[in-house]
Amino acid sequence: MRLPDSFLDEIRARLSLSQVVGRRVTWDLRKSNQAKGDWWAPCPFHQEKSPSFHVDDQKGFFYCFGCGAKGNLFGFVQQQENVGFMEAVELLAREAGMEMPRRDPREAQAADRRTQLAELCEEALRFFRTQLKTGAAAEARDYLRGRSLSPDTLDRFEIGFAPNRRMALRDHLMQRGVAPNLIEAAGLATPASEGDPRDRFINRITFPIRDGRGRCIGFGGRAMNPDAKAKYLNSPETELFDKGANLYNLARARSAAGKGQTVVVAEGYMDVIALAQAGFEAAVAPLGTAVTDRQLRLLWRVSPEPVVALDGDAAGQRAGLRLADLALPMIAAGQSLRFAILPEGQDPDDLIRAGGPEAMRAVLEGAVPMSALLWRRATEGKVLDSPERRAAFDAELRALVRRIEDPNVRRHYGEAFARQRADLFGPEMRQEAPRAFAGDRPFRPRGSGRPGGGRGGGAWQPPALATVAARGSALAQGAADPDRVLEQVALAGLVLHPALLEDFAEALERGHWAGEGHGRIAQALLAVDPVDDPAEARAALERAGCGPALEALLALAHVRVSPAARPGAGDADAAACVRDAFARLEARRGVARETLEAIEDFEDGGDEAIVWRLGQALRRRDEATRAPRDEETGGDDAAGMSEFLQGLLDAKVWEKQKRK
Template sequence: MRLPDSFLDDLRNRLSLSAVVGRKVVWDMKKTNQAKGDWWAPCPFHQEKSASFHVDDRKGFYYCFGCQAKGNLFGFVQESENVSFMEAVEMLAAEAGMEMPARDPKAAEKADRRTELARVTEAAAKWFRLQLATGAAAEARAYLDQRGLTQATLETFEIGFAPPGWTGLTDALTAKGIAFELIEAAGLAGENDRGKRFDKFRNRIIFPIRDARGRCIGFGGRAMDPEDRAKYLNSPETELFDKGSNLYNIGPARAAAGKGQTLLVAEGYMDVIALAQAGFEAAVAPLGTAVTERQLQMLWRASPEPVVALDGDAAGQKAGLRVADLALPLVEAGHALRFAILPAGQDPDDLIRAEGPEAMQTVIDAAKPMLALLWQRATEGRVFDSPERRAMLDQELRTLVRQIKDPGLRRHYGEEIARLRAELFGLAPQPAAASRGPQGRGFRPWTPGKRWQPPPQATASTRASALASGAMAPEILLEQVVLAGLIRWPALLEEFADRIEGDPWANPGTAALVETLLRADPADLAADPAAMLGPDALESLLAQRHVRISPVLRSVEDARLCIDDALARLRSRRGADRERREAMEDFEDGADEALTWRLAEAARRLEAVQRTRRTDDDSSEDSAGMSEYLQGLLDTEVWKKPRKK
């Protein structure tokens, strides 16, 4: 939803930045000049004693000279309250007494309906809360006392009780003039086929569920009768309540995470409540279902690296792996997960009651990265005593790495898997720059007995040799076309990142140069490529005839097609060349008829690859033209020295 500029401007006019910030800081009145709207205070975003945080009330901006935090009215609320932009606007609008604009009449109607249902759930929460003090709730109170919950905790989480009767809540709400249709729509009551009404929650301890804005949207109920078919029961899906889009205790947990606490994901209500009572206030739980993608996004908005607390049994491990599998395609820099493994047979509530908060903190501090969990699943209990079993592991791990969409993170996963694999098999690790290739991105099988050398550094000389080399091998020609296209159109870097990261480039300086390109900001590279790559080397590259006439310099679409074709040719050539080299290595150990045939076949394939035109079924006339250009480039054989006459 895009908010009208007039609405945002009106909101800025009604609320001064200094008034909003003033709730979070203590102003240094010696430095502050109120008449000029010039305010100073210690920064609320980092620990300091000096007043380096400056608010310019007239311009509506803040800046910290210590940690460089900066922003406007909405940005301050986002950062200090750990909320999204829209939620910050809603909070400020409520403070200013302004109504949020509706997108359209239907949206306004739906919003009104949800507001009406929220009033019903709020009334129900109050009624449940009152019932906990009645005689009917004596057993429930005893249970909560046994679980160690204090009166303050009961009040904080608004824990209530639904008495055993069939229509206690329905009767109480209808007596207040609330229509049964609304009670039913809020998921609190139902009606059987004979027209008899009944409450959904009966003889249960009640846990109100609030969304990030603090609205009561539903309830969870724990059965007091051990024979009840469902130990825990949640509100059904309603216009107000979506299980997969909310988390228990998300509002308070988000605020606590914004103050530096670790965001914890527990299994259920009692775990969250026990954690919060023990001081771990940034705790949430899914609502009776497995964690969903929408819930993951909610977690990452609250914290870049939430910790999933897993029960130490097999079911807990399986639950953690389900979360890891869901998260793998979504993780990126700033969106990660860690997993805290509790002692076998204990959940957070059990551990805290048995050994205290310190034991829980120890488990949190020892939380493992997500890859550790996935690696354990891939290798635990398996024997890799044959090439076939090792190849199967390689295939599984390649499939795992390919799911990661972020190129940089995919590279780091590949490097860590390569390290773990080397430890598993007692092999020397491969270098990061050479650990990818035709066998799969991220790692490749090792050659026993061979030691690796560090990749070349991106010095001025290696940059120059990569951009303009006198040794014009066919692979170098193709590499230079790829480099020229990516330098000319930096926006293509992200698209081709997974195909160029760590490739075994023919020119030793190309790998270092590619790393430089991948780390570069595309905008900076487009604005001044010479500053990043060196003016002499860049000029030498662009002056080469095969680059100067290349389609990669014409347009971004031509560059995309040409780079795609060139990378495909490079991959094919490398595969054919590798086969030839492997045959040569075997040939050195002793020639026989089979090895002679392999050498001849490898040479034939290498020649065929050199001549190959791309003939994909979906290739267009443009891609065919790019292929013809590259084939013509190879046909010139400019890398061969002329024979002396």
């Protein structure tokens, strides 16, 4: 949803930057000039004693002369709380006493309903907190003391107690005028359809669950009765609570991760609380189930490489491998998991109580990459003493590597497994190791020749090796130039026709940008709502700090004459142009990756098969850049767009730019 500028301006009017920053820093009043709105303090983003952090209230900007952090009111909250722009706006709007704009009546009604349920959960939280102080909760308090939880920790995590009465909470809420159906909708009581109405949590220690925005959306409960059917019980799925899309302690962990702490994924509530009490505040846990793909994406928004703390027993190992299998197709450059394996029979709480925070820190620092966990599973208990067993082992590794969707990461996994395989099988295999599992192509010993032998009559003769290597080297060095031209045309088309942003969001997200500033423009475009007015989109990009790069992009001669930039060009014309540019980029880069792999194999002492593959890759490169895109968009207009882009590449406009 696009927020009106007037709404953002009203937030700025109600909250000064120094007011928001002042809650996080101690101002140096000797250096500050309050009358002019000129404030100085030690930086909240890095450790320092001198006041190098400057806030200019009149301009609404901050800058640290030590670490270089800079931004406006919303940027400060984004960096301090480690949240996105919309979440930062929501936090500031709440502080300013303003309601977020709503899109339509149905959405407003649904939002009102969720707000009601969240307020009801907050009332239940207050009830549980009060009950923990009563005589009926003596056993619960003894249990919490036995787990070494301090009063400050109990308050910080808002731990409470649900009395051992069937309708204690329900009666409390109904006395305050809450309708029974609303209590059931919040997951606080069982529906009447399930039998006699009763509270969801009875005789349990309660742990409130808050979402990333800080709203109470549900509860977890630890049974005090040792004969209870479930030791831990969570709120059921509700309009507010989706356990597969939330994490326990997410809001606090995100804030701690923004200050440099390692994100630790533990098994349950008590582990998270023990970790946080010991200083590991960026700890989270799934909500009673195994980690889901949605929770993984949520984790990666907080940290690129969270550490999963595994119990040292067999069940913990199996849980880690299930998570690794789930994550494998989703990993990417700078987006993975590490695994910290605890001593057998201990969870994080046990380890901290036995050895203190230092013992836990040592385990976290010794965390291994995901590839190590998968390799251990692939080799553990296997006897590879025959060609057949080794062949089956190779097939298992290749199947594992093929599950990785990111081609670059897939290749690195293949190379890592190949080196480990060579060490496992002995010195006679080491010469074959470097790329045995890189990508999807089969492993072939040196000297195997062209696949398929000499079919077609006569022995196959390789092209001149020097010629092939020279052509490949030129391709590898110059590939970025035509790629940059295609990127410029695609990005300019989306800037000038922002209504197309939703259609090309996936292409922007997965793009590997060669041009300087192109990646920043692409990221800024992803944050722009699809609009019909290009001026709005350009204003949003300028607010994101892309003004100079955008001005340079739109000033390029080949961009100005592109079909998307011509006077009167419609969205359909621009869509065809942008689509063709992205398709050509994808084709060029796919072939370039294969070519570079072939070149590297050749440099390692390539045989006829490698040289043949290199020649085939170069041929497909030429075909890919000249392939018509009519089938994707249809009609003569699409062909015209394709001819325009091919004309740019044939004219080598990038070489002309270099000579200016």
